[in-house]
Amino acid sequence: MENPVFTLDLQVRDYECDLQGIVNNAVYQNYLEHARHEYIRSLGLSFSQMHLEGIDPVVYRIEMDFLRSLTSTDAFTVALKVRKEGRLKYIFEQEILHKSSGAAVLQAQVFTVFTKNGRPVPPPQAIASVLEGIVPPAGVQG
Amino acid sequence: MENPVFTLDLQVRDYECDLQGIVNNAVYQNYLEHARHEYIRSLGLSFSQMHLEGIDPVVYRIEMDFLRSLTSTDAFTVALKVRKEGRLKYIFEQEILHKSSGAAVLQAQVFTVFTKNGRPVPPPQAIASVLEGIVPPAGVQG
Amino acid sequence: MENPVFTLDLQVRDYECDLQGIVNNAVYQNYLEHARHEYIRSLGLSFSQMHLEGIDPVVYRIEMDFLRSLTSTDAFTVALKVRKEGRLKYIFEQEILHKSSGAAVLQAQVFTVFTKNGRPVPPPQAIASVLEGIVPPAGVQG
Amino acid sequence: MENPVFTLDLQVRDYECDLQGIVNNAVYQNYLEHARHEYIRSLGLSFSQMHLEGIDPVVYRIEMDFLRSLTSTDAFTVALKVRKEGRLKYIFEQEILHKSSGAAVLQAQVFTVFTKNGRPVPPPQAIASVLEGIVPPAGVQG
Numbered sequence: 001m002e003n004p005v006f007t008l009d010l011q012v013r014d015y016e017c018d019l020q021g022i023v024n025n026a027v028y029q030n031y032l033e034h035a036r037h038e039y040i041r042s043l044g045l046s047f048s049q050m051h052l053e054g055i056d057p058v059v060y061r062i063e064m065d066f067l068r069s070l071t072s073t074d075a076f077t078v079a080l081k082v083r084k085e086g087r088l089k090y091i092f093e094q095e096i097l098h099k100s101s102g103a104a105v106l107q108a109q110v111f112t113v114f115t116k117n118g119r120p121v122p123p124p125q126a127i128a129s130v131l132e133g134i135v136p137p138a139g140v141q142g
Numbered sequence: 143m144e145n146p147v148f149t150l151d152l153q154v155r156d157y158e159c160d161l162q163g164i165v166n167n168a169v170y171q172n173y174l175e176h177a178r179h180e181y182i183r184s185l186g187l188s189f190s191q192m193h194l195e196g197i198d199p200v201v202y203r204i205e206m207d208f209l210r211s212l213t214s215t216d217a218f219t220v221a222l223k224v225r226k227e228g229r230l231k232y233i234f235e236q237e238i239l240h241k242s243s244g245a246a247v248l249q250a251q252v253f254t255v256f257t258k259n260g261r262p263v264p265p266p267q268a269i270a271s272v273l274e275g276i277v278p279p280a281g282v283q284g
Numbered sequence: 285m286e287n288p289v290f291t292l293d294l295q296v297r298d299y300e301c302d303l304q305g306i307v308n309n310a311v312y313q314n315y316l317e318h319a320r321h322e323y324i325r326s327l328g329l330s331f332s333q334m335h336l337e338g339i340d341p342v343v344y345r346i347e348m349d350f351l352r353s354l355t356s357t358d359a360f361t362v363a364l365k366v367r368k369e370g371r372l373k374y375i376f377e378q379e380i381l382h383k384s385s386g387a388a389v390l391q392a393q394v395f396t397v398f399t400k401n402g403r404p405v406p407p408p409q410a411i412a413s414v415l416e417g418i419v420p421p422a423g424v425q426g
Numbered sequence: 427m428e429n430p431v432f433t434l435d436l437q438v439r440d441y442e443c444d445l446q447g448i449v450n451n452a453v454y455q456n457y458l459e460h461a462r463h464e465y466i467r468s469l470g471l472s473f474s475q476m477h478l479e480g481i482d483p484v485v486y487r488i489e490m491d492f493l494r495s496l497t498s499t500d501a502f503t504v505a506l507k508v509r510k511e512g513r514l515k516y517i518f519e520q521e522i523l524h525k526s527s528g529a530a531v532l533q534a535q536v537f538t539v540f541t542k543n544g545r546p547v548p549p550p551q552a553i554a555s556v557l558e559g560i561v562p563p564a565g566v567q568g
Contacts, residue, residue, distance in 0.1 A: 007255065013159065013456070013460045014161065014459065014460065014463050014473050014474065015160055015168060015456050015459055015460065017160060017474075018156065018157055018159060018160065018161070018162040019156065019159040019160070019163045019214065019332055019335060020335055020340055021161045021474065024157050024317075025313055025317065025346070026157060026310045026311070026313035026317065027316050028312070029309055029310035029313055030310050030439070030441050033308075033309065033310065033440065033441055034439045034440065034441065037439075037440050041499065046498060046499060047440050047498065048303055048440065048443070048447065048497070048499070049370055051303060051304055056304055058350075059309055059350055060349065060350050060351075061346075061347075061348065061349050061350065062309070062346070062348045062350075063346070063347050063348075064345065065344065065345050066343055066344050066345065066346075066347045067344075071474070072161065072472065072473065072474035073467065073472060073474070106499035120535075129298075148508045154329050155314070155317075155318045155321075156317070156321050156332065156528050157314050157317055157318065159332070161474055161477060162477055162482055163332065166456055166459075166489070167457065167459065167485055168452045168453070168455035169452070171451055171452035171455060172297070172452050174296065175298065175299055175450075175451065175452065176297045176299065179297075179298050183357065184308070188356065188357060189298050189356065190298065190305065190355070190357070190445055193445060193446055195458065200492075201451055201492055202491065202492050202493075203489075203490065203492065204334065204451070204488070204489070204492075205487075205488070205489050206488045207486065207487050208484075208485055208486050208487065209486075213332070214331065214332035215325065215330060215332070220342050232449055246436075254524075259347035267428050298445065299443060299444055299450050300445060301445040302440065302441055302444065303440065303443040303444070303445065303446070303447045303498065308441050310441060329485045356445065420500065421536060
């Protein structure tokens with residue numbers, strides 16, 4: 001992925017591996033979600049705080065391509081960027097890469113909307129501004 | 143365990159096994175919690191409903207003895223009984239048994255109190271009555 | 285989904301819900317995987333046994349559309365059918381439905397190959413026969 | 427805990443919180459296990475490598491006291507020391523502490539043996555030496 005707006009370094013924990021000896025597929029969704037939440041947090045808002053205020057970011061579609069496996073103790077990076085579609089849809093492009101080799105492990109498109117009382121709404125302005133690239137994000141890494 | 147007041151039959155799912163090829167230790171806590179919640183539900187109350195009303199059953203201590211392993215697709219039973227200690231403490235005795243052999247897989251003592259605003263309180267009367275054996279539980283199995 | 289070749293009835297466990305009060309997205313992958321493994325098991329083969337013999341079914345792509353949420357204690361059904369693409373690819377179409385209303389909760393396409401020493405291979409003949417519809421599956425439900 | 431031989435800094439991920447809005451009890455076992463494995467790794471051996479060589483560290487008893495809750499994005503430390511009992515038993519004393527306040531969140535005793543073909547055996551010499559304090563551990567932190 002070129003020009004990610006956020007990256008997060010993590011390491012595989014043994015309990016995340018299944019009886020094939022590799023990270024279970026569902027765990028990659030955990031990694032992707034955690035990176036998105038950390039990204040949102042780097043913009044100055046917390047996911048749990050938004051929930052308390054009645055605003056929930058909701059994933060309505062995920063596409064994941066599994067290219068390689070991660071296994072016990074592997075270090076890896078989750079990279080992320082985001083684009084807007086229409087008035088309310090934000091699509092996160094996410095990639096997981098082996099830390100040592102840089103090889104792509106997984107590529108994902110995560111389609112999200114913000115909701116209030118179950119209906120799509122524009123995100124809080126602080127988030128909207130950054131997601132839409134009006135204001136350069138403060139928490140950029142990598 | 144003699145005379146459980148509740149039993150629940152479950153089956154190991156492959157994603158619950160770790161790279162040793164057996165159910166990861168932490169997953170047994172999931173099984174034990176699920177059995178307690180199903181027991182409480184069999185008494186006519188739901189855990190999530192209690193949470194919405196501000197009452198949260200809280201585990202303050204767990205002791206678990208791991209006697210055997212469960213592995214892929216094993217069928218097993220979680221058995222449960224409960225005793226009161228003092229005015230507010232409820233201790234769940236729980237056992238996990240291989241369905242086919244009846245062999246004990248795990249024995250646990252789970253120490254709980256009900257809390258409201260972070261302070262111990264007596265449980266809802268419907269639960270208290272049953273937990274204290276005043277009224278025979280409606281949902282007894284096995 | 286019309287004419288599923290396999291269905292599995294499950295129920296949400298409280299520990300599968302996250303701080304939004306609904307089933308965490310990653311958990312749906314657990315449900316989908318468990319249903320596929322139970323389907324394969326209904327054909328007379330176990331996933332862990334195949335692994336010991338060096339054959340691992342591998343998911344190389346997943347597409348999931350999240351239509352509704354499941355929450356605490358919800359009963360639901362995972363329905364499944366499978367189609368072949370090319371010589372080695374098997375695509376599972378999977379759907380999760382609310383048990384009570386029949387409403388669709390999630391629709392997924394899960395792209396798989398069988399691998400041996402990291403290379404795609406045809407699946408064991410017993411599985412190939414059924415997956416390709418040559419022999420009607422023994423374990424059909426629903 | 428005084429004089430831990432190993433400490434590990436971690437942070438709560440949102441998917442580890444349940445519908446009570448706090449880290450689910452079972453997840454603490456994940457944290458404790460991960461810290462033990464990282465400790466063993468700091469001694470120069472990997473858990474998965476030992477498994478491949480037929481040696482599996484096995485937990486046969488856990489005692490956990492839950493003193494406080496961790497919630498979304500909390501930073502915390504897992505501290506650890508180990509004592510020997512008899513010829514084959516190693517007991518890990520583990521503590522989880524809030525990073526900011528230093529307040530104790532959880533205290534645990536984790537009773538382990540190393541096994542080969544299902545029977546208790548002494549651990550690999552490199553581990554035994556360190557666990558028994560003959561050689562000061564190379565990976566000491568904190």
